[in-house]
Amino acid sequence: MLAEFLAARRYLKQRSQPGQGDANSSDGGYSLIPQEEVGQSPGSCSNLEEEEVDADKEGSPKEEGGVTLSSHKRILWRLFGLAMQEWSYLALGLVFLVAASISQALLPRLTGDVINSIVIDKSEEDMEEALRSLTLFSLLCALFSGLRGTCFLVVNTKMNIRIRKDLYQSMLKQEIGFFDQNKVGDLTSRLSSDTNKMSDQIGLNLNVCLRSVVQSIGLLAYMLLSQWRLTLVTFIAVPLVSLLSKVYGHYYHLLAKAVQDQQARCNADAEEVIGSMRTVRSFGCEEEEVRRYEQELQEILRLGIKQASAYTGYMFCFTGAPLLVTVAVLYFGGHMVFTHLLQPGDLVAFVFYQQSLSQAINSIGDVYAGLMQAAGAADKVFDIIDRRPATCPPSSSCSFSSASCSSPTHSSLLLSSSSELSKEQLQGSITFQEVSLVYPSRPDALVLDRVSFHIDPGQVVALVGSSGSGKSSCISLIERFYEPTGGEVLLDGLSLSSYDNSFLRRHISLVGQEPVLYARSLLENIAYGLGREVEEAELRRRVTLAARQACADEFIMRMEDGFSTHAGERGSHLSGGQKQRIAIARALVRNPSILLLDEATSALDTASEAQVQKAIDESMKGRTVLVIAHRLSTIQRADKIIVLSNGLVVEQGTHKELLEAGGAYAELVSKQVSID
Numbered sequence: 001m002l003a004e005f006l007a008a009r010r011y012l013k014q015r016s017q018p019g020q021g022d023a024n025s026s027d028g029g030y031s032l033i034p035q036e037e038v039g040q041s042p043g044s045c046s047n048l049e050e051e052e053v054d055a056d057k058e059g060s061p062k063e064e065g066g067v068t069l070s071s072h073k074r075i076l077w078r079l080f081g082l083a084m085q086e087w088s089y090l091a092l093g094l095v096f097l098v099a100a101s102i103s104q105a106l107l108p109r110l111t112g113d114v115i116n117s118i119v120i121d122k123s124e125e126d127m128e129e130a131l132r133s134l135t136l137f138s139l140l141c142a143l144f145s146g147l148r149g150t151c152f153l154v155v156n157t158k159m160n161i162r163i164r165k166d167l168y169q170s171m172l173k174q175e176i177g178f179f180d181q182n183k184v185g186d187l188t189s190r191l192s193s194d195t196n197k198m199s200d201q202i203g204l205n206l207n208v209c210l211r212s213v214v215q216s217i218g219l220l221a222y223m224l225l226s227q228w229r230l231t232l233v234t235f236i237a238v239p240l241v242s243l244l245s246k247v248y249g250h251y252y253h254l255l256a257k258a259v260q261d262q263q264a265r266c267n268a269d270a271e272e273v274i275g276s277m278r279t280v281r282s283f284g285c286e287e288e289e290v291r292r293y294e295q296e297l298q299e300i301l302r303l304g305i306k307q308a309s310a311y312t313g314y315m316f317c318f319t320g321a322p323l324l325v326t327v328a329v330l331y332f333g334g335h336m337v338f339t340h341l342l343q344p345g346d347l348v349a350f351v352f353y354q355q356s357l358s359q360a361i362n363s364i365g366d367v368y369a370g371l372m373q374a375a376g377a378a379d380k381v382f383d384i385i386d387r388r389p390a391t392c393p394p395s396s397s398c399s400f401s402s403a404s405c406s407s408p409t410h411s412s413l414l415l416s417s418s419s420e421l422s423k424e425q426l427q428g429s430i431t432f433q434e435v436s437l438v439y440p441s442r443p444d445a446l447v448l449d450r451v452s453f454h455i456d457p458g459q460v461v462a463l464v465g466s467s468g469s470g471k472s473s474c475i476s477l478i479e480r481f482y483e484p485t486g487g488e489v490l491l492d493g494l495s496l497s498s499y500d501n502s503f504l505r506r507h508i509s510l511v512g513q514e515p516v517l518y519a520r521s522l523l524e525n526i527a528y529g530l531g532r533e534v535e536e537a538e539l540r541r542r543v544t545l546a547a548r549q550a551c552a553d554e555f556i557m558r559m560e561d562g563f564s565t566h567a568g569e570r571g572s573h574l575s576g577g578q579k580q581r582i583a584i585a586r587a588l589v590r591n592p593s594i595l596l597l598d599e600a601t602s603a604l605d606t607a608s609e610a611q612v613q614k615a616i617d618e619s620m621k622g623r624t625v626l627v628i629a630h631r632l633s634t635i636q637r638a639d640k641i642i643v644l645s646n647g648l649v650v651e652q653g654t655h656k657e658l659l660e661a662g663g664a665y666a667e668l669v670s671k672q673v674s675i676d
């Protein structure tokens, strides 16, 4: 309940004070003007303790945004462990923190001295001396606070960089099925907003927590020792604020969750539409999409208005209670001044101390909520960092460079000597042995059903079949994007899973249906995957050769910046045919033993296709080629044709043999011929 309340209160405070972190807002905590937080803190504090005690008593974890309190604690320890790796900055920060706290704690006392020297002693000299001390400690307090903040900010940044790198590294190691099951938006959000939230909240809250704890202990001790009666008065609002916390906490939590859910829906819809702008444009659905988006926004507005109304009640209770506490302190303190139990300056100093204590305790409450937020974000981030790619056999070690993993069995043989392996050492035979496949994201659909075929080294084999029959899935298995659910894929007679992935990447190249280029130069796009070990001159030679083979050199040289031309976001500065040729060049640049072509020439016009086809024909020599093509001209040149239907191999043979058989292939060809 406390977490709910604090999270809701934090949210509302952020809304009401744009641009101000609430934990920071109490920084300094020394003001004559009653703050909205003043006096809330006793409630917050007692509530915090109450909840902690409850959780302990029950011995069972409580739910917080789907993550249990005990797991939150575990995550927080891990986060603190990460922060502790920057121990030198933390230690320095701690020194400045203590120095700032001591200077700050003296300020109310010195202010009281100034007032007493004016009101009681009526001594100008005493006043000036007290003011000199006040100025000195104010400046010291400001300086130490700044230095403390700098140290904790450095810890934040260093932590953030480390977490991001670990997360990105882990993401890129995952199997392809992981990316089918997780939206790009979710993953990039983990990488940006969640990692920021983690490091910001930990750095900020560690800073605030340490400062507030040191201040609270000092202030409370001073208040109890100097004015214990007034200190008791300060805590009279505790039961009231506790009760209100429970009611509002629950209500705000529900509202905040509803707003978050609605915002997530809204963002997901917008992301989907922006990501498929071509489809939206070609169907002329822009206005319809704007209307849908507006409807979603209206729902956010409705919930926002509900929250805004609730805010009135929140402000009334939580601002009223502390003000009443201050009134009560002034009432009792005033009577004590009249009965000479207290001097006016001491009363003013006490009010300052009381407000500072309120802010310090209040900050601890905010720290709790902030840490819970950090734990929530960290939970998702650590899930990915700790995730073991599904393609990793249990005993294998994951290698980042291979984007997957290597098994120590057969692969060690290949891996240990992989740097010396030359192309000839991979003959290039491919065998599918009773291979079945079910995609992790669609566990009910059997996509390949005991598929068996064999491709000899150097053969050109065409996979044909109607849309959805499983052609691309076969290629995905050879690329080891997915593991077969049953059976085995063999390469040169050895199970594919026994090879080191970086070895496979070097010897197998794929040109996919929709070539994806990166927002880098054409040279970098073609050289993608060549590895850093290739020297600059050799790299340029290979890129130029590959571009020539893919008939891409002409159009590249016509461009003003040649190979340095920027491809644009996802290759948007190039035509479909140009993109395809760059993708082919990228596949050829590694001089692969096995070439996989998934409708690689589909986006080319007839003239370009003929050119590229000629280049591919040339580059096919001495390699194994598996090609998916709907065009008869491509298929009939193949040494062997494998016909797939609904995940089953229904026919195999040469063009001539299959035509004579008059089966599924002959039927496909009759349709194809009319298209060709």
Ligand SMILES: Nc1ncnc2c1ncn2[C@@H]1O[C@H](COP(=O)(O)OP(=O)(O)OP(=O)(O)O)[C@@H](O)[C@H]1O
Pocket (backbone or CB within 6 Å): 180, 439, 441, 442, 447, 465, 466, 467, 468, 469, 470, 471, 472, 473, 474
């Ligand atoms: N990543 C994936 N996750 C879940 N299902 C998939 C995935 N990729 C393909 N499928 C499904 O597997 C089946 C076979 O798809 P595949 O892409 O292999 O067919 P294809 O013969 O290459 O089709 P096309 O000629 O249209 O490209 C289809 O039903 C498809 O919906």
